[in-house]
Amino acid sequence: MTNLPSSTRTIPDVTAVPRHIAIIMDGNGRWAKKRLMPRIMGHQRGVESLRTVVKSCRDMGVPYLTVFAFSSENWRRPFDEVSFLMSLFLKMLEREIASLHQNNIRLRIIGDRARFDDRLKQTMADAEMLTAGNTGLTLTIAANYGGRWDVMHAVQNLLRDRPELATSFNEEDLQPYLSMGDAPEPDLFIRTGGEKRISNFMLWQLAYTELYFTDTLWPAFGRHALELAIASYQHRERRFGRTSEQLQAGETGESGA
Ligand code: IPE
Ligand code: IPE
Ligand code: MG
Secondary structure (H helix, E strand, O other): OOOOOOOOOOOOOOOOOOEEEEEOOHHHHEEEEEEEEOOHHHHHHHHHHHHHHHHHHHOOOOEEEEEEEEEEHHHHOOHHHHHHHHHHHHHHHHHHHHHHHHHOOOOEEEEHHHHHOHHHHHHHHHHHHOOOOOOEEEEEEEEEOOOHHHHHHHHHHHHHHHHHHHHOHHHHHHHHHHOOOOOOOOOOEEEOOOOOOOOOOOOOOOOOOOEOOOOOHHHOOOHHHHHHHHHHOOOOOOOOOOOHHHHOOOOOOOOOO
């Protein structure tokens, strides 16, 4: 699946299941706090929501699911919480990888790995390698990921490989260097936990994505909540700059200019 046309050019059929869902899994801490439990219990329960959502996407035939697990800004949290999240990530990979593989799921991890410890780096690489040939759902976990980092890193690598493009590169040149360069751009973005912001997630790729915000806290998000989000998406009109009348007349090309 390389060289897909940018979703800002072609109009996907919204009545079909989204090709790519991107989720900011937020609200773990508040879920726990409401139950007078430490924040980390919310993270622990959050893993169960992820399991349910992965299974639901697989059942519904969603080809790509990308989830934000740890942002480049989350290092600012208390040391104990960061350490817990790192060990949870490691445990989750070790525990779940066999079943992801059995379910034909391809696991990928995006973000800057330099700051992770060696054992976590190795486990990530092993998990990706084991599942690389799988053809079902592509599950991408964004860890120490930031949208600005992604774009900067892509530009740096493009210019390293093709210095002659320094003053003339275009979107198509940059595309393969972005973290999700070979995946369709997200059709549907979901943020749980009530905040209405992007928090430095996939800034480039979300350019024309349909946004869905819910107050449901991530540990309480399940199959039904996902179905509601998809149903909301299926009633959107994606215009990508055109008018509603043009779309109704079936004019979806580049004409006009
Ligand atoms: C999201 O839940 C998980 C991570 C950022 C790792 P939070 O931990 O941000 O939960 P709230 O927003 O404090 O409730
Ligand atoms: C965004 O959640 C990152 C993840 C869910 C991993 P945060 O809870 O860290 O976002 P902000 O900082 O409140 O925007
Ligand atoms: Mg939060």
